[in-house]
Amino acid sequence: MGFNSAKRGLRVALVGLVLVVVTACTTLYRNHGYVPTDEELAAVSIGDTRDQVDAKIGRPTTSGLLNDVGWFYVQSRFSYRGAFEPKEIDRQVVAVTFTESGTVANVERFGLERGKVVPLSRRVTESNIKGIGFISQLLGSFGRIGPGIIGAQ
Numbered sequence: 439m440g441f442n443s444a445k446r447g448l449r450v451a452l453v454g455l456v457l458v459v460v461t462a463c464t465t466l467y468r469n470h471g472y473v474p475t476d477e478e479l480a481a482v483s484i485g486d487t488r489d490q491v492d493a494k495i496g497r498p499t500t501s502g503l504l505n506d507v508g509w510f511y512v513q514s515r516f517s518y519r520g521a522f523e524p525k526e527i528d529r530q531v532v533a534v535t536f537t538e539s540g541t542v543a544n545v546e547r548f549g550l551e552r553g554k555v556v557p558l559s560r561r562v563t564e565s566n567i568k569g570i571g572f573i574s575q576l577l578g579s580f581g582r583i584g585p586g587i588i589g590a591q
Contacts, residue, residue: 463520471499471513473530479545482534486542491534508535508544526550 474495481494491509498511515528529550537543 466518467527468516468518468524469513470516471511472496473511473513473532473547476547479532479547482542482545484542484545488536488540491542508533510534 478495482491486494495511498509511532511534513530514526516524517527518524531548533544533546533548534542535544535546
């Protein structure tokens with residue numbers, strides 16, 4: 439009776455170990471941030487006011503830092519695999535820029551492809567695109583924020 443119970447305990451421990459190893463190797467995906475869908479952005483028209491944009495797609499957590507010329511919606515997708523460092527696999531930025539009078543001038547969607555900023559869609563009222571330098575900076579440095587930086591006070 440003691441031998442069978444030891445054998446059974448060993449079998450349960452082995453199955454548990456296999457489950458732990460398989461679970462540790464599973465890739466998890468997490469999304470951070472919010473970007474409006476194309477359907478939601480279709481409701482935003484060139485010439486809408488900030489309040490109208492707020493009612494249609496909501497306020498972002500990031501806006502123009504220097505002169506508040508735009509709202510920037512940022513979303514990143516990370517893959518987590520075991521004990522390895524998380525890897526950013528996708529990033530999108532939607533930029534809604536405003537004129538000085540506070541009406542929508544541009545609605546643009548940018549992505550990150552092989553480390554380069556790629557315009558995915560754009561509704562521009564004038565040929566000069568404002569704020570591209572800021573968006574490039576935002577896309578280039580967003581993934582470098584680590585948990586140690588956020589938690590340090």
